[in-house]
Amino acid sequence: MLTPMQPEDILVIGAGPAGLAASACLRHEGLAHVVLERETHIAATWQRHYDRLHLHTTKTYSALPLTPWPKAAPRYPSRDQVLDYLRAYAAAHHIAPRLGVTVLAVKRRGDRFSVETSAGVMTPRTVVMATGYNRVPKRPAPPGLGSFRGTVLHAGAYRNPAPFQGRRTLVVGCGNSGAEIALDLAEQGVDVAMVVRGPVHVVPRDLFDRPTQHTNVLLSHLPLALRDAIAVATMGLVVGDLSRWGIVRPALGPNRMIEATGRIPLLDIGTIAMVKQGKIRVLPAVQSVVPDSVAFAGGAVHPFEAIVFATGYTPGLHQLVEGFEAIADARGRPHRFGEETDIAGLYFIGFRNPPTGALREIALEAPRVARAISAIRAIPASGASADGHFAGQGKAIEP
Numbered sequence: 001m002l003t004p005m006q007p008e009d010i011l012v013i014g015a016g017p018a019g020l021a022a023s024a025c026l027r028h029e030g031l032a033h034v035v036l037e038r039e040t041h042i043a044a045t046w047q048r049h050y051d052r053l054h055l056h057t058t059k060t061y062s063a064l065p066l067t068p069w070p071k072a073a074p075r076y077p078s079r080d081q082v083l084d085y086l087r088a089y090a091a092a093h094h095i096a097p098r099l100g101v102t103v104l105a106v107k108r109r110g111d112r113f114s115v116e117t118s119a120g121v122m123t124p125r126t127v128v129m130a131t132g133y134n135r136v137p138k139r140p141a142p143p144g145l146g147s148f149r150g151t152v153l154h155a156g157a158y159r160n161p162a163p164f165q166g167r168r169t170l171v172v173g174c175g176n177s178g179a180e181i182a183l184d185l186a187e188q189g190v191d192v193a194m195v196v197r198g199p200v201h202v203v204p205r206d207l208f209d210r211p212t213q214h215t216n217v218l219l220s221h222l223p224l225a226l227r228d229a230i231a232v233a234t235m236g237l238v239v240g241d242l243s244r245w246g247i248v249r250p251a252l253g254p255n256r257m258i259e260a261t262g263r264i265p266l267l268d269i270g271t272i273a274m275v276k277q278g279k280i281r282v283l284p285a286v287q288s289v290v291p292d293s294v295a296f297a298g299g300a301v302h303p304f305e306a307i308v309f310a311t312g313y314t315p316g317l318h319q320l321v322e323g324f325e326a327i328a329d330a331r332g333r334p335h336r337f338g339e340e341t342d343i344a345g346l347y348f349i350g351f352r353n354p355p356t357g358a359l360r361e362i363a364l365e366a367p368r369v370a371r372a373i374s375a376i377r378a379i380p381a382s383g384a385s386a387d388g389h390f391a392g393q394g395k396a397i398e399p
Contacts, residue, residue, distance in 0.1 A: 019350075062360065070085075113126075161190050193281040200266055
């Protein structure tokens with residue numbers, strides 16, 4: 001006979017989009033649970049994003065489970081609109097995370113976990129990790145960086161071009177954040193260069209007024225090699241050869257590259273036009289830094305007064321989950337998404353960023369995880385609330 005669950009039997013760690021989706025789906029299944037968030041508000045990462053950010057995926061495929069985007073929202077919602085949507089989502093599904101509680105370690109102990117937090121130890125039977133793949137910024141340290149007299153920051157700290165006016169600025173990295181930050185700077189007249197260290201696929205965000213994401217979803221059921229053949233042929237015609245501007249197409253197709261390396265194509269929203277106009281210079285890999293200049297592969301040296309490292313993030317899961325190395329892939333992500341891992345009772349949501357969209361993937365994973373947990377856990381008859389407490393019961397944890 002199954003023992004009735006206590007509120008702390010299921011723990012969701014993180015209150016960004018993945019954690020909110022997990023909580024809503026667990027509530028929909030009637031499963032009591034606790035949500036922990038280390039920040040003092042939900043969706044903290046979205047609140048820190050740069051001002052001009054818009055989703056690169058459409059609202060059609062960026063809604064969390066059970067709640068579509070408002071009809072009035074634009075095709076590509078802005079950062080502030082995403083925040084409004086997430087706040088409304090939390091309110092609609094009665095999600096009340098325990099805020100300001102930092103998880104320090106997750107360890108499997110017998111038939112439960114020992115979860116060490118800044119507010120004490122919890123012992124859930126099930127843990128859903130929803131801390132995101134952008135948890136820990138990657139901060140490269142090329143030789144001489146410490147001697148640089150200008151401003152150095154990671155893209156996660158970039159807000160807008162105002163502090164960079166009149167300053168020669170180098171953006172290191174040509175992923176979607178780096179390309180958009182370089183575009184943001186160039187549009188405001190900042191003298192900006194962008195490092196493109198190696199081959200990169202460039203894909204228009206929209207092609208013939210159709211979102212590229214929608215095409216990717218449509219083609220996602222085809223074999224990978226066929227998808228790549230279609231993509232490469234199309235981009236050859238639409239984007240063309242960018243090598244004269246320092247941007248070379250990889251030998252691997254875009255889908256194969258994502259699978260092999262995790263590198264996402266540059267979804268172009270205007271950066272390439274600025275490159276062609278000479279308003280964004282493309283430079284090769286950084287070799288070293290001196291007090292007022294940067295040296296690049298090939299020997300060129302250029303003066304700069306600011307450097308923005310758009311060099312990505314890591315999930316940092318090995319710092320949190322004991323034994324994570326045994327269930328991790330080569331890029332530090334869990335080996336299974338949206339299902340139970342080889343550590344019994346441990347699930348991960350929101351650690352994939354496929355060409356069909358990260359938010360779309362969360363919307364697929366969260367209901368799957370909630371159903372899987374429901375199938376193996378006793379479901380309370382009534383009284384479950386989304387903050388993980390039963391009516392009339394005390395709080396499971398206090399921050």
